[in-house]
Amino acid sequence: MNRIDRLNAILIHLQGKKRVTAQQIADRFDISLRSVYRDIKALDEAGVPVIGEAGIGYSIMEGYRLPPVMFTSEEAQSILLAGKFAEKFTSPTVKKQFESALFKIKAVLRATDKENIEKLEETVLVMGPVSGRYEGENKYLSDLQRAIIDKKSIRIDYQKLYADKSDRIVEPIGLCYYAGAWHCIAWCTLRNDYRDFKISRIQSLEITDISFETDRHPSIKEYIERMRTEETLREIVIRIKKEMMPFIHQHKYYYGFVSEELLGDYVRITFLNGFPDTFCRWILMFTDKVIIESPQSIKNTVQALCKTLHQHYSAS
Structure with a gap:
């Protein structure tokens, strides 16, 4: 940031707060305290009514207003x-x-x-x-x-x-x-x-x-x-026992969490997911603590996975 831009930014910063210390300005703009003092002096010489109180900080005189701020793109x-x-x-x-x-x-x-x-x-x-x-x-x-x-x-x-x-x-x-x-x-x-x-x-x-x-x-x-129409992304709605929520608090975001609502002992959770097989394998860990509301294709996939799991361990 060049000095002209920094002076303008410091002025906006001062006007946005009741009082600002020199150290806060230095930290905000990554400059030395000496540079802060020079910049405040430059603003004062340009006619900006900066009030400095020793040990307290700087403020802008009440009633002073900047012209309309121009934003960059x-x-x-x-x-x-x-x-x-x-x-x-x-x-x-x-x-x-x-x-x-x-x-x-x-x-x-x-x-x-x-x-x-x-x-x-x-x-x-x-x-x-x-x-x-x-x-x-x-x-x-x-x-x-x-x-x-x-x-x-x-x-x-x-x-x-x-x-x-x-x-x-x-x-x-x-x-x-x-x-x-x-x-x-x-x-x-x-x-x-x-x-x-x-x-x-x-x-x-x-x-x-x-x-x-x-x-x-x-x-x-x-x-x-x-x-959504092609079911590449599909909406999945489940109900899960409230006591299970601490175990899925962060993981739900990986599976396209959209919203949730409390329903007595259950929490209804809506997901938008493009990987149904992975999603089904995830919710299997909650066994009988979860109920799939929709769609039917997710229920079918979970049933098929349960059958495969049963056959796997029966063979073992």
């Missing part, structure tokens, strides 16, 4: 992602307030940035709650947003679970948050089909100069709906 995109979570997991009142704040933010954006935000809104989908577990870094989330907006193919080095890394060139069509992690849905030129890439497993990413047309791809919502 990246900052606006980050706020949009936060808004997607607010829309899904907050109360109607908070949702309405956030929408109002986002509208004001859009009002101060440049025309091109407004257009980019509108494009991005259609390509981001949040489908499940935020998990408390660590899913690895999502350091390429911002790059993926840029590639989607600019309609550029990306080259990724992707690490599949328990498999070798593979080099892919893909056309990203959208970002989706489900099963406790961010995923990039993209057309894979290697597989000649759409693929779901967990962003935390992307080892490296490069935005290429290769453009692609979005018209030939479905929207992120259309893709997810297609997966």
Whole structure:
């Protein structure tokens, strides 16, 4: 960050709090205390009414207001992602307030940035709650947003679970948050089909100069709906004894946890899962403590696994 940007950021920081110490400013911007004192002096000389109280900190004189803040495209995109979570997991009142704040933010954006935000809104989908577990870094989330907006193919080095890394060139069509992690849905030129890439497993990413047309791809919502229709992604509903919940608290996110509700001695849990065999093997560990509500195909798979298990141990 250059000094002009830092001075502006310090001013915003001061106006956002009642009082800020020099050490807090130094920690916030990773600068020395000497640099803080120089920056405060520069703001004062520029006519900003900074009040400094020895041993207490700095504040801005009551009544002073900054001109409208200009957001960068990246900052606006980050706020949009936060808004997607607010829309899904907050109360109607908070949702309405956030929408109002986002509208004001859009009002101060440049025309091109407004257009980019509108494009991005259609390509981001949040489908499940935020998990408390660590899913690895999502350091390429911002790059993926840029590639989607600019309609550029990306080259990724992707690490599949328990498999070798593979080099892919893909056309990203959208970002989706489900099963406790961010995923990039993209057309894979290697597989000649759409693929779901967990962003935390992307080892490296490069935005290429290769453009692609979005018209030939479905929207992120259309893709997810297609997966549900084809049962590539299916909704699974189970009831599990309440005393079992501590044993599945974190594991449920790996299997596409969507929601849960308390029903007496049971908890009804809804999942969105694309690997039914793996899911069935997981819930078998809870034996008679779990009831499968739907779909019938999951019940059939569990019954078949139980029969195989019985034959296996009978033979032993």
